Amino acid sequence: MAAPKNRSTRLNRIAGELNERHRLDWSRGEAIEAEYDDGRREWTYRWIDGPTVEQVRRAARKADREVTEGLLYRRTLSQRTVTLGAIRMAMDSATTLDFRDRPYITPSAVEELWRTVSKPQPRDDRESALVTAILTETNGDHGRNWAQDYDLCKLVQERGLVPFLRRAAADAGQPVELSPLERLTERYVSPRASGAWTHRLRTMTPLEAFSAVQADTAATPQAVADALTLLPELHAALDTAAAELQARVQSEEPAA
Structure with missing residues (x-):
């Protein structure tokens, strides 16, 4: 032809x-x-x-x-897009875990994640700052775009997201701040749940965090203030639970 x-x-x-x-x-x-x-x-x-x-x-x-x-x-995929994909995979509960219970992230998996997505972009300034913090760490002193896709994925898998969230939050040029629940999780998360927090940014539940502050007689003023911000959410959850229980009781009442 x-x-x-x-x-x-x-x-x-x-x-x-x-x-x-x-x-x-x-x-x-x-x-x-x-x-x-x-x-x-x-x-x-x-x-x-x-x-x-x-x-x-x-x-x-x-x-x-x-x-x-x-x-x-x-x-x-650019470094930024690969890194963004690694972040999304780390936070996705469907991502397979390795033998150390860390999200298993590979360049091929990131490529598949974006296969049907046009022009992948961070959802907000916070996610963008997290990408920047990871890229800064990975490229180190070698210069821009030095790291390979494997390096980016491996860093997120091995170090988790919390160290880079701290780095982004500490950088005055990054519009990042930990939420009250995240700050309380940083302080009170149990050893058993620390891996999920470090690698996936899984926070404690509001009730767990509030109870931890309540039980801590040496809690800082900041921790107390953070716990108090959770009250509206706790009240709403209790109201919902109470309504569900009330509906269960009514459904079980014998007909007159």
């Missing part, structure tokens, strides 16, 4: 249209580019983060089915 005429020009035109449509930034390496492998005689669209492979494939084929026949598609 003869190669399509002007294939390079046509592929670059489609890539340009897709870059404009998805507002991909050339300066950050996001833009879709057409690359040719002389040895394999294959054309590939490559880009970083941005739209999904399926989105680009579907749009490219719709634009020109002839010239995209046999075209390969390869989306790679």
